[in-house]
Amino acid sequence: MANGATVGVIANPASSRDIRRIVARGPATTTNDKINSLARLMEGLAATGVKNVLSMSDAGGIAAGLAGIAAKASAMHWPNLDFVDQKITHSPDDTINAAKAMQDAGVDAIVVLGGDGTNRLLIGSTGSIPVASISTGTNNAYPRRDEPTVVGFAAGLLATGHIDSAACTYRAKTLTINAGDISLPALVDIAVVTGDRIASGAVWDADSLQEVFLCFAEPDAVGLSSIGGRLQPVSRRNPHGLRIRTDATSPRRVTVPIAPGLVRDLGITAVTALPPGETVAINADSGVISVDGERSLRFTADTPVTVTLQHDGPVVLDVPRAMHEAALPTTTTKGEDTHG
Amino acid sequence: MGELDRLAMYQQMVRIRQYESRIMQEYHADKSPAWDIGAGLIPGEMHLAAGQEPAAVGVCAHLKKGDAITAPHRPHHFALAHRVDMNKMTAEIYGRTTGLCKGKGGHMHLFDPENHFSCSGIIAQGLPVACGQAMAFQRKGTDHVAVAVTGEGAANQGAFHESLNLAAVWNLPVIFVIEDNDWAISVPKDASTAGASNADRAAGYGMPGVRVEDNDVEAVYEAAGAAIDRARAGDGPSLIEIHTLRLFGHFEGDAQAYRPELETVNERDPIPQYAAALQELGVLSEDQIASIQADADAEVDAAIEFAKSSPEPAPEDALLHVFA
Ligand SMILES: Cc1ncc(C[n+]2csc(CCOP(=O)(O)OP(=O)(O)O)c2C)c(N)n1
Ligand SMILES: [Mg+2]
Numbered sequence: 001m002a003n004g005a006t007v008g009v010i011a012n013p014a015s016s017r018d019i020r021r022i023v024a025r026g027p028a029t030t031t032n033d034k035i036n037s038l039a040r041l042m043e044g045l046a047a048t049g050v051k052n053v054l055s056m057s058d059a060g061g062i063a064a065g066l067a068g069i070a071a072k073a074s075a076m077h078w079p080n081l082d083f084v085d086q087k088i089t090h091s092p093d094d095t096i097n098a099a100k101a102m103q104d105a106g107v108d109a110i111v112v113l114g115g116d117g118t119n120r121l122l123i124g125s126t127g128s129i130p131v132a133s134i135s136t137g138t139n140n141a142y143p144r145r146d147e148p149t150v151v152g153f154a155a156g157l158l159a160t161g162h163i164d165s166a167a168c169t170y171r172a173k174t175l176t177i178n179a180g181d182i183s184l185p186a187l188v189d190i191a192v193v194t195g196d197r198i199a200s201g202a203v204w205d206a207d208s209l210q211e212v213f214l215c216f217a218e219p220d221a222v223g224l225s226s227i228g229g230r231l232q233p234v235s236r237r238n239p240h241g242l243r244i245r246t247d248a249t250s251p252r253r254v255t256v257p258i259a260p261g262l263v264r265d266l267g268i269t270a271v272t273a274l275p276p277g278e279t280v281a282i283n284a285d286s287g288v289i290s291v292d293g294e295r296s297l298r299f300t301a302d303t304p305v306t307v308t309l310q311h312d313g314p315v316v317l318d319v320p321r322a323m324h325e326a327a328l329p330t331t332t333t334k335g336e337d338t339h340g
Numbered sequence: 341m342g343e344l345d346r347l348a349m350y351q352q353m354v355r356i357r358q359y360e361s362r363i364m365q366e367y368h369a370d371k372s373p374a375w376d377i378g379a380g381l382i383p384g385e386m387h388l389a390a391g392q393e394p395a396a397v398g399v400c401a402h403l404k405k406g407d408a409i410t411a412p413h414r415p416h417h418f419a420l421a422h423r424v425d426m427n428k429m430t431a432e433i434y435g436r437t438t439g440l441c442k443g444k445g446g447h448m449h450l451f452d453p454e455n456h457f458s459c460s461g462i463i464a465q466g467l468p469v470a471c472g473q474a475m476a477f478q479r480k481g482t483d484h485v486a487v488a489v490t491g492e493g494a495a496n497q498g499a500f501h502e503s504l505n506l507a508a509v510w511n512l513p514v515i516f517v518i519e520d521n522d523w524a525i526s527v528p529k530d531a532s533t534a535g536a537s538n539a540d541r542a543a544g545y546g547m548p549g550v551r552v553e554d555n556d557v558e559a560v561y562e563a564a565g566a567a568i569d570r571a572r573a574g575d576g577p578s579l580i581e582i583h584t585l586r587l588f589g590h591f592e593g594d595a596q597a598y599r600p601e602l603e604t605v606n607e608r609d610p611i612p613q614y615a616a617a618l619q620e621l622g623v624l625s626e627d628q629i630a631s632i633q634a635d636a637d638a639e640v641d642a643a644i645e646f647a648k649s650s651p652e653p654a655p656e657d658a659l660l661h662v663f664a
Pocket of ligand 2: 491492493519520521522523524525
């Protein structure tokens, strides 16, 4: 394996530009920042002896920018860079199709550059291939903020067989919402909000929140999962998830960053563990469902809506653990629980 | 942000589409020879905005009387959505004395002081003007805003960058709206623009930049509403880039031989898509679709009739009301 290691790279050109730039001081990650992150990733991959990189194609300038740098003399030591031969649809399908092509090509690891939304698209498309994530989106709970060069090291060490996959990977949890014949998965949160608007995607209006289901809840998160993080933290590897009911008038209050720079005070009525494999019905009988912070589906009383937590998400490469595995024996402190 | 009125937005999009479609017919009806843009009842070039209705309708739904818009060479959709009188605008396009500029401006030069609407054939020229209007609103202490509309091609002009800079420095109540229809005449965006999104460029000037990826009127409505509320509140400029669709040619008579995605254009038409979404939501019936279309047909026919039956300027008036 060590000689022909291939790493797939997926970068979403559309991430980090939605309405949260205006309503929530969301940070901007420019296309050039994304290209730069990938160039840093390539340095890490090169350092570990990865021979080939298979990158997603896009019409948003990322693939073109990366190819431009790869052609320069200063990048001669990079792995050989190929692009997935795919039809660009300007839709989430581009990401899914790229992941499937990488699975067909038998890549040893995949690195994803994007936010919660981009990672969510990979549910069901990466099989047993370990996936490392680099955060670029707006409201990220799922991808950690690891430096791309280091992610390149971690993914490269795994792809080349220098570290043991079992020691530094785990299956992500998923939540699935079922409404009639529609079924949508999430990696972090599913929320039930009032109203019937789905157009602009993002959820930023705290008063519209009714109920939140979480795969995990970290106290240092931003976004909807921070609500659980404040009330009852749940780690990524804990078998359970969390279910929270909100009501603006409840005396039990919690103050959380529901988006970057957007701090809201919420009324809480119930916090309960969500056991894996159990299908639970939501409380409301009409409104909108958001998956990983994006309003995605309207529902009415005609359709029963249920939520299920499962351990069937992508195989996550835990970058800090991978780097601990690889650390020289004199300096390592193995076994620290990096994801809580 | 005001109440979302889906039916009104649908109606406005249909009205604009009917206008552009009929102007297209009328423009070609008597162009003989076909290559002579001076021939026929509608003289000069013609840039139609069919397919770009969501941009105009989603933005203008938040504007009130006294707010300003500067539009580019493809102005009809923003003019109609900003309440410019359809009769006077059509008469202007036909070069008649009853037109907004007494027939001396034509389709790229529609000036309506009453509604603070203007446009220009010089691309990106409206951006500094919008900054000026915004500065006036700011100095008068009103909560009015100025909206500067431009194409993605024009966003490579110096005036674009100068305007973003000035608007940020002076915290002006201006909203830069970029209609990215993938093409600047026959030049694709990636051949002319460093950086794939103008939302990124906004970041460089320290103002929020949003890209609305789908040509979806409600997504435009939400983004524009947030930007306009922000400007009215004194929080300064924003930029919204809307990925939209040029359903017709760059100008009337453009064979579009350069356009590889031409065959998928009709299936990307935003109006049938919105109609279907509204039907699914139960707010639009087949009967309403028919009556909204019939109303639009009648209004547009009447405006064209008004224009055609209006007098042409007299030769001796040629030097009146012109500067330069
Ligand atoms: C200053 C200036 N330079 C060149 C032209 C010629 N011209 C007219 S339209 C156009 C392309 C505009 O493209 P874009 O801004 O994308 O607007 P679109 O036509 O796509 O709506 C050009 C170059 C002009 N009108 N003004
Ligand atoms: Mg254009």
